[in-house]
Amino acid sequence: MITIHELRSKYIEFFKSKDHVEISGKSLIPENDPSVLFTTAGMHPLVPYLLGEPHPAGKRLTDYQKCIRTGDIEEVGDEAHLTFFEMLGNWSLGDYFKKESIAFSWEFLTSPRWLALDPRMISVTVFAGDENAPRDETSAEAWKALGVPADRVAYLPAGDNWWAAGPVGPCGPDTEIFYWTGEGLPPAGSNKGSDPKRWMEIWNNVFMEFNRVDERTLVRLPAQNVDTGMGLERTVAMLQGKKSVYETEAFTPIFEALESLSGKKYGAPGNDAELDRSFRIVADHVRTATFILGDPKAVLPSNVGAGYVLRRIIRRAVRHGRKLGIEGAFLSAPAERVVENYAAPYPELVENRARIVEELRREEEKFLETLVKGEHEFAKILPNLLKNPMKVMSGRMAFKLYDTYGFPIELTEELATENGLKVDRAEFDEAYKKHQELSRAGSEQTFKGGLADHSEISTKYHSVTHLLHKALKIVLGDHVAQKGSNINAERVRFDFSHPAPMTKEEIAKVEAIVNEQIARDLPVSMEMMSLDEAKAAGAIALFGEKYESVVKVYTMGDFSKEVCGGPHVARTGLIGSFHIQKEQSSSAGVRRIYGVIA
Ligand code: SER
Numbered sequence: 039m040i041t042i043h044e045l046r047s048k049y050i051e052f053f054k055s056k057d058h059v060e061i062s063g064k065s066l067i068p069e070n071d072p073s074v075l076f077t078t079a080g081m082h083p084l085v086p087y088l089l090g091e092p093h094p095a096g097k098r099l100t101d102y103q104k105c106i107r108t109g110d111i112e113e114v115g116d117e118a119h120l121t122f123f124e125m126l127g128n129w130s131l132g133d134y135f136k137k138e139s140i141a142f143s144w145e146f147l148t149s150p151r152w153l154a155l156d157p158r159m160i161s162v163t164v165f166a167g168d169e170n171a172p173r174d175e176t177s178a179e180a181w182k183a184l185g186v187p188a189d190r191v192a193y194l195p196a197g198d199n200w201w202a203a204g205p206v207g208p209c210g211p212d213t214e215i216f217y218w219t220g221e222g223l224p225p226a227g228s229n230k231g232s233d234p235k236r237w238m239e240i241w242n243n244v245f246m247e248f249n250r251v252d253e254r255t256l257v258r259l260p261a262q263n264v265d266t267g268m269g270l271e272r273t274v275a276m277l278q279g280k281k282s283v284y285e286t287e288a289f290t291p292i293f294e295a296l297e298s299l300s301g302k303k304y305g306a307p308g309n310d311a312e313l314d315r316s317f318r319i320v321a322d323h324v325r326t327a328t329f330i331l332g333d334p335k336a337v338l339p340s341n342v343g344a345g346y347v348l349r350r351i352i353r354r355a356v357r358h359g360r361k362l363g364i365e366g367a368f369l370s371a372p373a374e375r376v377v378e379n380y381a382a383p384y385p386e387l388v389e390n391r392a393r394i395v396e397e398l399r400r401e402e403e404k405f406l407e408t409l410v411k412g413e414h415e416f417a418k419i420l421p422n423l424l425k426n427p428m429k430v431m432s433g434r435m436a437f438k439l440y441d442t443y444g445f446p447i448e449l450t451e452e453l454a455t456e457n458g459l460k461v462d463r464a465e466f467d468e469a470y471k472k473h474q475e476l477s478r479a480g481s482e483q484t485f486k487g488g489l490a491d492h493s494e495i496s497t498k499y500h501s502v503t504h505l506l507h508k509a510l511k512i513v514l515g516d517h518v519a520q521k522g523s524n525i526n527a528e529r530v531r532f533d534f535s536h537p538a539p540m541t542k543e544e545i546a547k548v549e550a551i552v553n554e555q556i557a558r559d560l561p562v563s564m565e566m567m568s569l570d571e572a573k574a575a576g577a578i579a580l581f582g583e584k585y586e587s588v589v590k591v592y593t594m595g596d597f598s599k600e601v602c603g604g605p606h607v608a609r610t611g612l613i614g615s616f617h618i619q620k621e622q623s624s625s626a627g628v629r630r631i632y633g634v635i636a
Pocket of ligand 1: 079080081127201242243244265267268
């Protein structure tokens with residue numbers, strides 16, 4: 039039975055044998071792309087090259103890539119969703135196209151030398167055609183030439199067989215490969231079109247020859263490219279005949295750790311569905327948190343951006359750990375199992391083991407304190423709450439727990455439910471909204487950047503980062519590009535491309551420019567526009583990619599304009615004074631600045 043580690047290695051080995059260069063090892067934190075928090079697909083780091091930039095490693099590339107999708111963390115917990123997953127991919131940048139790509143896939147899947155899957159268990163789909171591109175007979179013919187029966191080839195519309203990274207950017211028709219998950223062999227004539235539930239996708243070969251410029255405009259890319267992606271965990275679960283990714287060795291070591299901590303068993307007969315759900319949530323989240331903290335460009339838990347996502351993931355894991363009956367900080371044990379399990383493909387986890395364990399513990403302890411305080415307060419008010427004849431806890435009261443003790447509303451709701459009460463959620467939401475409006479109206483006005491919670495100080499750091507970025511460009515030159523940034527309540531850490539250490543004079547100049555912009559008390563404004571419009575307006579946004587239909591552009595007076603999710607202060611004068619504490623090397627050609635505001 040093939041394991042995730044075997045499939046990963048075989049895939050790379052196969053494409054190397056077909057003259058592909060391996061480019062694995064990209065960070066989970068996208069470089070130079072302020073529009074997304076994490077790398078979301080294997081092809082994500084390839085976008086500039088699909089758009090036409092030459093790739094230094096050549097035209098045939100392959101990799102395994104760590105990805106994170108946290109669209110809605112609160113939804114994770116069923117048997118299929120993961121916040122972290124690996125994607126295997128191979129690319130042709132204007133080299134081979136449909137026929138060869140399909141032949142490679144078929145050989146890898148069915149050849150006895152490689153996966154040796156039974157060809158009868160495979161069906162495919164191709165693009166049915168519309169106003170953008172014709173019916174994809176080339177792909178259909180390529181499949182049939184390899185021996186795939188005509189009735190296993192389904193022609194499906196754009197909803198199924200057109201792939202795009204986002205509302206704009208490289209895109210094109212695709213051909214998708216499915217594996218039969220029903221009993222025995224698939225019936226004659228069955229395919230994805232006729233039986234969508236039992237045919238599960240294992241591979242997606244996208245023929246990227248178009249670039250969507252805006253809603254109405256589709257242009258041809260300079261080259262005909264291939265972008266394929268295979269979700270590792272999902273495919274292995276299917277090949278192993280498992281009903282869920284959680285039953286593969288990507289998760290079994292984590293469950294073992296959780297079982298010995300909790301004394302309960304995942305998936306034991308008689309388990310409450312909610313208990314197994316909590317097991318999955320903790321297992322998924324601890325794996326994701328371990329990969330974020332183990333990344334060479336790790337972010338730490340904070341109240342902004344990727345750090346905020348990490349904080350939510352860790353806190354949710356803690357909450358569900360408690361539902362498993364685990365008290366105290368516990369995440370380092372399952373995290374260690376993740377590190378061991380993935381040590382070979384991801385040596386960075388071993389290198390950063392101390393940071394992973396340390397940061398998990400720190401965040402858990404902080405959150406546990408909040409929980410204890412909140413629970414204590416809840417217990418104090420409970421006798422009064424129980425007197426309510428409607429068994430409703432007012433939203434105002436729930437808001438007070440949130441506002442005063444940082445106690446999450448989900449927890450208040452859980453405690454309420456345990457005691458036969460309901461929380462007036464509408465009233466809570468209203469109080470929460472009003473609170474946000476009030477803080478907007480105050481002198482420390484901020485723009486919300488889609489974050490439910492962020493601290494004032496982080497917002498100031500976020501805003502000063504824009505001033506710093508621009509000041510560095512002015513003092514050192516236009517080659518300066520942001521390579522990473524991380525904020526917590528104490529400092530900003532900013533990485534940027536620059537070949538040499540900064541001199542004392544350069545540092546002083548940058549500081550002076552930033553402080554001058556603060557003294558000018560520039561108004562900060564935000565506008566939504568397409569990435570092209572943002573670039574045309576001169577906004578800093580380095581990669582030609584994005585995943586939202588519109589981006590936010592933050593403008594600070596006449597000084598800086600950057601694509602960014604926010605939040606920011608309303609005027610630069612609110613930032614305070616800025617000081618560069620340290621300037622050092624980060625990696626080859628990249629410098630790192632630590633800055634503080636007072
Ligand atoms: N871009 C496609 C996907 O992410 C294939 O890599 O599914």
